[in-house]
Amino acid sequence: MVRHSKLQKQVLTLYRQFLLAAQDKPGFIPRIRDEFRANAAIKKTDVMHIEYLYRRAQRQLELLKDVNTKQLGSFSKTKEDN
Amino acid sequence: KMFACISFTRSAVAFRNCRTLVLVRYAQTAAAPAPEPKIKKFQIYRWDPDTPGDKPRMQTYEIDLNTCGPMVLDALIKIKNEMDPTLTFRRSCREACLNKIDTNTSKVMKIYPLPHMYVVKDLVPDMSNFYAQYKSIEPYLKKKDESKQGKEQYLQSIEDRQKLDGLYECILCACCSTSCPSYWWNGDNHLSLLINFTIINLPMIDSRDDFTEERLSKLQDPFSLYRCHTIMNCTKTCPKGLNPGKAIAEIKKMMATYKEKRSSAI
Numbered sequence: 378m379v380r381h382s383k384l385q386k387q388v389l390t391l392y393r394q395f396l397l398a399a400q401d402k403p404g405f406i407p408r409i410r411d412e413f414r415a416n417a418a419i420k421k422t423d424v425m426h427i428e429y430l431y432r433r434a435q436r437q438l439e440l441l442k443d444v445n446t447k448q449l450g451s452f453s454k455t456k457e458d459n
Numbered sequence: 460k461m462f463a464c465i466s467f468t469r470s471a472v473a474f475r476n477c478r479t480l481v482l483v484r485y486a487q488t489a490a491a492p493a494p495e496p497k498i499k500k501f502q503i504y505r506w507d508p509d510t511p512g513d514k515p516r517m518q519t520y521e522i523d524l525n526t527c528g529p530m531v532l533d534a535l536i537k538i539k540n541e542m543d544p545t546l547t548f549r550r551s552c553r554e555a556c557l558n559k560i561d562t563n564t565s566k567v568m569k570i571y572p573l574p575h576m577y578v579v580k581d582l583v584p585d586m587s588n589f590y591a592q593y594k595s596i597e598p599y600l601k602k603k604d605e606s607k608q609g610k611e612q613y614l615q616s617i618e619d620r621q622k623l624d625g626l627y628e629c630i631l632c633a634c635c636s637t638s639c640p641s642y643w644w645n646g647d648n649h650l651s652l653l654i655n656f657t658i659i660n661l662p663m664i665d666s667r668d669d670f671t672e673e674r675l676s677k678l679q680d681p682f683s684l685y686r687c688h689t690i691m692n693c694t695k696t697c698p699k700g701l702n703p704g705k706a707i708a709e710i711k712k713m714m715a716t717y718k719e720k721r722s723s724a725i
Contacts, residue, residue, distance in 0.1 A: 419511070429508045432577060436587060 384427060391434055398441045404449035405441065497524040500567045501534060503546065505581055515578075517569070518543075531570070547581035573633060575643040589633050596674075603669040613667045626706060628699050635693035635703045641686045675717045684711060 381389070392413055399405035419426055440446060498521050506515040520538050527537050539546045576584035602608070636642045684707070693703040 423512070425514075426508060426511065429577075432585065433579075 382421070384424065384431075385421075388427070388431065391431065391438070395434070395438060395441070398438060402441070402446065402448055404451075408449060408451070498522070499524050499534075501538070501570060502567055503535075503538075503570045503582070504572060505546070506578055507545070507580060509580075519567075531568075535570070545581075547583055549583055573637040576637055584637075586633060589636065593631070600668045601670040602667075615667055625701055628701060630699060632698060634696045634698055638692040638696040639687075640690060640692070641688060645686050671713075672717065675714055684714065687711075 392409075395409045395413075396406065399409060416430060419430075501520045501522060502517045503520065504515065505518045507513050520542055522534055522537060527533050535546065535548055539548075570582065572578050572582045573584045576586070579585050600613075602613075687704075687707050689704060689708070691704045694701075694705070697703065
């Protein structure tokens with residue numbers, strides 16, 4: 378059975394931290410899930426890209442944990458019948 | 460009796476010698492001869508992490524120096540406006556980008572982001588570590604007695620104000636810390652390595668601040684101050700011509716007297 382590499386474990390702990398931090402704040406969890414699912418497609422060998430995203434995520438995690446962040450909302454286009 | 464002045468009006472020219480009239484006329488109507496295009500090559504570090512599979516690379520741009528301002532930042536802005544709008548850089552670089560373009564067109568000019576810093580995109584480095592360290596030294600005046608805050612100015616003698624003269628001009632460009640090899644090896648591992656904050660650590664030198672002793676005691680550990688081995692890259696690179704190396708030496712002196720006081724007190 379192939380074990381997770383160090384980097385994979387780091388990404389997984391980061392995911393857990395994100396979900397923990399977003400518990401009480403509405404609107405973050407779907408966004409977090411989408412982002413992580415989309416980036417799961419990156420090859421394991423592309424370490425530079427993964428590390429860049431990891432650093433970016435840590436910065437965003439700091440913002441999330443900040444007391445002043447309350448919720449996340451988004452606008453989406455709806456089909457309008459003319 | 461040739462007058463080279465072109466600002467003479469046509470009527471005034473009429474009184475001159477016929478030959479000179481014709482020559483001055485030509486000078487007025489003909490434009491200055493177009494200067495030959497001085498093409499200079501710029502090799503710029505590019506990396507876009509948002510496009511998958513992109514690797515860092517050097518991209519070459521050619522600019523005619525006659526159509527561009529003298530500074531490197533002018534060249535970058537011109538490239539961004541006319542040739543490649545995807546080139547990313549921090550606009551505030553104006554203060555730091557004081558280098559004139561070397562007009563020698565046979566040499567290629569290479570532009571890299573700040574050394575040993577994580578790159579966010581193209582020439583933009585991740586400065587969050589730098590700012591966190593800046594925040595940790597508490598770069599503001601602290602008084603023991605806060606009751607008079609805001610009521611009137613804190614006075615200071617002229618000699619004390621002169622002590623601040625090489626220090627307050629710092630623009631926090633991070634050129635000094637990122638040029639120091641000691642900072643490269645120890646900058647983020649040991650968070651207590653306070654960057655070339657000594658320039659920024661105005662409050663320590665400022666006579667209006669009361670917390671000098673506490674600030675000095677914060678620097679006691681072997682990493683904050685003593686990683687400096689007087690490499691002096693900082694002074695060489697400072698775009699404002701300040702001397703961070705000297706400021707660090709001053710603080711080391713202050714530390715020495717502080718230690719003496721402590722050991723004599725015990």
